Amino acid sequence: MIKPSSSSSQVKMKSPEAIFTTLRYTSSSSSTKLPVTEESLPLLDLHFERLREAFDHFSERDGKDRWGDWPGEERIWEELKEVLEQSQPGDYRVRIVIHPGSEIEVHCVPAPKDAGPFTLLPSPDRPNDRRPMILDSQDSPINSEPTEETDLRLYKTVNRDIYDEAYGRGQTNTTGTSHNEVLLHTPSSILETTTSNIAILLPNSHSPKWITPVLSKDTPFLNGVMRRYLLSQGVIEEGEVSIDMLNELREEGKGGRIIGFNGLRGVWEGELI
Template identity: 65%
Template sequence: MSVPSPFPTQAELKKPVCVFCGSSPGKLPLFTNASVAVGQALAKNGIPLVYGGGRRGIMGVVSQSCLKAGGYVHGIVPAALTERASEHTPAPGTPAPSSSGKSKEGQGEDVLSEEQGEKFTTDVVGSMHERKLKMAKISQGGFIVLPGGYGTFEEALEMITWNQLGIHRLPILILNIGNFYTHLYNQFLSSVEAGFIAPSNLSLLKLVNLEGGEGANGDESRAEEWGQAAIKALDEWELAAESGYGLDWEVKEKRSASTSKMRPEAIFTTLRYTSPTSTPTLPVQKELLPLLNLHYERLREAFDHFSRKFGNNRWGIWPGEERIWDELTESIESAERSKSGDYRVRVVIHPGGRVDVQCVSAPKDAGPFTFLPSFTLPSTRRPVILDPEDTLINSQSQSDPSDEVDLRLYKTLNREMYDTAYERGGRLVNPSIHPEVILHTPTHLLETTTSNLAILLSSPNSHPNKWITPKLSGESPFLNGVMRRYLLRKGVIEEGEVTVEMIRQIRKNGGRIIGFNGLRGVWEGELI
């Protein structure tokens, strides 16, 4: 279950512990004061803190107190909850370096300060499920549950279930601060009495009370004792030998790894919405969503393909443009009511036909949406670098080769290929630079990590003023994006042979390279 630790190996640290807690502060000062004590205790005992990345509420309190006490903190936050998102969509469990990682989750003022230093790191992931999975995999020291709401309950109960199923066997400590969890624990006891939970499985978790019980738990003057109570419970943790089911999950994970990795989790497309005025524009107008019909077209192609391949039982019925539009307008109007602005809008269609729309602030460097390349070389260009490795087709030897081709032809949430290339390219440049990385075969260019591309050569043998985009084929599959479709139909670009050698020609003789996608439109690149 473990993954490489985000914490420095040279530091003498114990196994990380994950804290599940509310992103709001709650009404009692006891909740936040006790959480301060927990954060401080983790730091003083050399235990790194893993948490949901929030800056507000108890999330912010426990992380800030741990940092102030000299501890290490790693936050994991879904991209949809960040203040500034990027078009670079992370694969499950993969950070998105171009996002700020500042969570908008919760209520109240930010508690976590802007200057956290090197002991604070953040991963931005693609979904709530990925967030929880990564928190669980890193946190080999166990879990501490502080007061919170639905999300906290759900996280804690799933980790208890994992103990029962044998996915892990880790400490799960529920701190009964202010007797907050007394009713929940009583429900567990009722389930034992009713025959739904085995008595031995009560040891899958521990309800932690202060010495003195109910009265002590609610005593504000004893708030600082909760930190040491948590450490003591970690040290004394012991599972009943007969608890849980003792299932072997490793064999099943290995057996299903190749097929599940290739099966599309969902399909999506990314649009841009920019309010024309400084005041909310309601209702949303379709003309403010560039190339909307091409986005519909792209989604329908992918949906129909995977429905044919995996069956309607998995993918269900196409939700239809009207339903997608309803979801789009609801999400955008919700964002517009709070603040008129510039948004990245992602439409996700899941197996079964469920539609999700995520509307977050567009990247600050996105610039205005541009439909055509500039006639002259613009002063603002995006850094572009060639992937130091070839993009291998059919590299997953245990999977159906057509599965991997599908994930290159259609935009799905399975983005590992792009994330890996992005990481490889990023290692070649200054960490402050977030380059577009060109994917390629040994001989031909394909696309960048976020966009389709085209080149304009200046050599004597090239066609003047003709933008050439890579030719789409089964041997060299890549995403056929909405802007690529638009520019081809307008005659602005033409399909042709775009080779790796042409990059060398541009470096030597001059020329231009552009990228284009549904978020930025056309952007100019600069080879680095």
């Protein structure tokens, strides 16, 4: 196996074209309150944390001559703030992109119409509005893929072929307004969806804690901002989430639930199909 290294004497890995994080910004319906403050963007500190982790990893792996110096939270915030203050009042999906050489790019586009309000916690009861979820028809080849491919699972980059291909395989029996969330998995364990981390509440569970998959070398996936937040708040805990467990959740009327969560939508309810 090729180990990550910035040394020119070792085999060079293909470096990602950029790293990024996606967040939500909702301004007043009547006006954009100026100046925009950091408190108006949910979990911004965790978005900065995620970007820094990815930048440091690829800078060490691929070399500082490619990635340059970490631009710093203050500079990222100033560029983000400038874009947001130029936007019209509304509900936005915001993407912060950092390219090699420490170049920062900020995209601000309307949030998806089905995004719903950004929520930090699961609903106490199973809501009627649920996103369809389907198992990927192919296993994720964790044990046979090269290190550079696994790195694309652990850090959010614009090189998203793994996710795009799985998403495409899962769009069966969908309409123009309905899209399946596709669950990535090994032969036995659930990892994440193509957009979100997940957690389950088993039928007739005696614990109020939701179980989210364990992040390990055998089960690598993106450690998203909402996952970090929910773990820190004790809402979810790491544990085994197997394909067999999902079959238990399919049994109606027994109280099993599955949720997804990410930095754009917050927490959302899923339904296995």
